[in-house]
Amino acid sequence: MIQLENVSKEFKSKKGVIRAVSDVSLHVKKGEIHGVIGYSGAGKSTLIRCVNLLEAPTAGKVRLNDREFTELSKSELLEERKNIGMIFQGFNLLRTATVEENISIPLKLIGVEAAEIPKRVEKYLEIVGLTEKKNAYPAQLSGGQKQRVAIARALAQEPDVLLSDEATSALDPETTESILDLLLKINAEFGITILLITHEMHVIQKICDHVYVMDGGEIVEDGPVIDLFSKPQHKTTRSFLNTISQRKLSKEFVANLKKSGSVLRLTFRGEATGDPVLAAMAKEFDVKPNILTANIMELKNGVIGNLDVHIAGAKEEVGRSLAFLKSKGVVIEEWDDQYGKI
């Protein structure tokens, strides 16, 4: 369990005080995967470094498994950090050490018994699928393999919590998928709690239960992934969603269609597509719906469907048909100029 309560972090520089993290609270329950998403400079790295106190927060509390991190002595903190594994965008492997040594050296440093070390190396290399690379050096591995070694190294400490700092940002899409699958697997197998930071909405979509959207050091919106994906409120959330869904209609095309009706984005939750609801609407009201684009997003905990539609008809009748869609639980967004940009 990870809990941050009103955490802030300020840096003092010649130019003045920079508030990198501002009053952030979050709660990752045991066995859950939570993600913090934000653009460059939003404060994500500083925030995740506050969790293991690599950065000491200026204000607020950090709690891990009911231990108040912010109140521990230095030696207690070193002991508690053994419960936290961390993986990074740049992998942070020792270049002059073999894969086996990269995993075993940190274990020696944290005082794991000598006889236990080779067993753990064996076990976790097998879990990440790299048993045969035991004697290889990092330079002989692909990016994805390096990240697997880093994951094995983190898991070998047998921590309760894994922090992931942009772990897939340096990887190609296919390798990203395989690393995300591996994170899902270790979460399911070991019940390990994961907090990750990312600027890729796809990472949130695929593996997270809960998402925090960070902007200017603050959490501007958060919630279960399925809620945020189906009813985004903040413009930053909508902008990130735009990176994974097809919002490709041109302004001119939309403007032209708007002359004869409304252009809308409809969002449906669950497995059902929007077709039956649209068919029922067309039957009930004197309107003609026309699907312009359709998109299904699979999330860790569900499915969301988006339809961009043109609904032709008299204004009042279109209004009544939209009220009907709303009553069926459909989320409706107007395709306006602002929407077109996001």
Ligand SMILES: Nc1ncnc2c1ncn2[C@@H]1O[C@H](COP(=O)(O)OP(=O)(O)OP(=O)(O)O)[C@@H](O)[C@H]1O
């Ligand atoms: N050690 C530091 N000293 C001064 N300012 C810092 C320090 N670390 C971070 N900052 C500032 O804090 C703000 C947040 O930075 P941070 O690296 O946490 O953001 P980020 O969301 O992780 O961005 P990126 O994805 O680019 O790493 C930035 O304005 C950054 O310049």
